[in-house]
C-alpha cells in the first residue's frame with residue numbers, strides 16, 4: 307500500500323512537476339536560490355531562541371502563510387534541513403534533545419486540521435533520530451491570536467497560564483528543543499520554557515522558521 311502510494315506520487319510528480327512556491331521555478335517546492343535570498347532573522351529578545359529568517363521579508367511571509375494553509379511535507383522537510391544546519395552551528399554540545407512542537411488550541415486545530423509546528427518538528431526529529439513529543443506540553447487555555455494583542459502587557463496576559471505539562475518524567479534533566487513556525491516577541495516560547503523548566507527540564511531552547 308505504501309509502495310503504491312509512492313508510485314502514485316512519482317507518477318503525479320511526472321504529470322504535475324513541483325514548483326518553487328516563491329519564484330515558480332520547476333523543481334523543489336522551495337528552490338536553493340530563493341532560500342539563499344531570504345532576509346536573515348532580527349536579533350532575538352532571548353539568547354535561547356534561534357530563527358532562520360525575518361518574516362518581514364515578503365517571500366518569507368509567503369512561506370509562512372503556505373505552511374499555515376497547506377500541510378506540505380516536502381516543504382517541511384526542506385525547512386527542517388535548514389533548521390538542522392542552524393542547530394549544528396548554534397546549539398552544538400547540548401547533547402540529546404527532546405523535541406516538542408508548540409501546540410495549538412482545539413479551535414484552531416478544527417479550523418486548520420493540523421499543527422504547523424508539528425509538521426515542522428516531524429522531519430526535524432527524524433534527522434536527530436527521534437520522534438517529536440506531543441503529549442507533554444498541552445495547551446490548556448484558549449488564547450486569542452497573539453497578533454490581536456495591543457501591547458506587550460496584553461500579550462503576556464493573553465498567554466500567561468496557557469500551557470500545562472504532563473508526563474514530566476520524559477523531560478526531567480533533559481534539554482528540550484521547542485519548535486514553532488514563528489516568534490515575534492518570544493512571549494509564547496518564554497511561557498512554554500518557563501513551565502517546562504519548572505517541571506524539571508534541564509534546559510529549554512527554541513527554534514523557529516521566522517522572527
Ligand SMILES: [Zn+2]
Pocket residue numbers: 326327328329330331336337338339340341
Ligand atoms: Zn524559488
